[in-house]
Amino acid sequence: MSNPQHETSRGVLYAIGAFFIWGLFPLYWKPLHQVPALQILCHRIVWSALFVAIVLLWQRNWAWLGAAVREPRRVGIFALSSLLLSGNWLIYIWAVNAGHVVEASLGYFINPLVNVLLGRLFLAERLTRTQAAAVALATLGVGWITLSAGALPWIALGLAATFGLYGLLRKKAPLPSLEGLALETFLLTPVAAAALLWFQWQGSAAFGQQGVAIDALLAGAGVVTAIPLLLFASGARRLKLATVGLIQYLGPSIQLGLGVWLFGEPFGQARALGFGLIWLALALYSGHGLLSYWKERRLQQA
Secondary structure (H helix, E strand, C coil), X not given: CCCHHHHHHHHHHHHHHHHHHHHCHHHHHHHHCCCCHHHHHHXXXXXXXXXXXXXXXXXXXXXXXXXXXXXXXXXXXXXXXXXXXXXXXXXXXXXXXXXXXXXXXXXXXXXXXXXXXHHHHHCCCCCCHHHHHHHHHHHHHHHHHHHHHCXXXXXXXXXXXXXXHHHHHHHHCCCXXXXXXXXXXXXXXXHHHHHHHHHHHHCCCCXXXXXXXXXXXXHHHHHHHHHHHHHHHHHHHHCCHHHHHHHCCHHHHHHHHHHHHXXXXXXXXXXXXXXXXXXXXXXXXXXXHHHHHHHHHHHHHC
């Protein structure tokens, strides 16, 4: 019989591992800056599909696929979710290689609050006063960043919106993390493979033309995509949502640090004030979640 405390500790390690890897993603995509983002995306899709297919073969875990493809509604939802996921990947890869790591990190900081807002709009979930205040503060922070920069932080908003809508669709047709990624990449692979063949035919393909290191990074994109997802799935099964909610800020925090201290992206007072408002919003949101969790736990123990 498994020890609950031991399982929770393992869950924390798995979740930290997942968000730590996601936080380090800019270090993986930066060396590919000379490869067009669309080509990187196509390689990521194709190699991810191949990697998850190997994992499913090793697990002998194919029974779910036949049932899934016989449900047109589920296939349709996953076709839409795969487009949103690929859009999220494309924006992020482009942002990192165009020198916008800090703004990309902002997208994942505000993503939990976007999820709250989407829940209110599409799932009729009621916002508490604290959650409403958190959303208002985050909106104020984004507004200040927009005003001070003279332009919408479209990278951050695009990342938060695509990932938030992706999560919303996945609620409509749930599958475990590995199986969900498999179905999404299987649906996208014919298009991605055709695009790569087109690039090859046009003579603009990077694979096989820019050295062994670039080829290895492109092929390895499948592994680095799937491993943190598997770690996250293992961690989330063992942890309360409130715990995962706190750990998730590790990823964008690492990205922000890399953007400012390693890649030398600007982070002046105006941007710091906008981020500060968003961090305050996240503190309210997370604190409210933890307080609710502790109250629920006390009631269960009473």
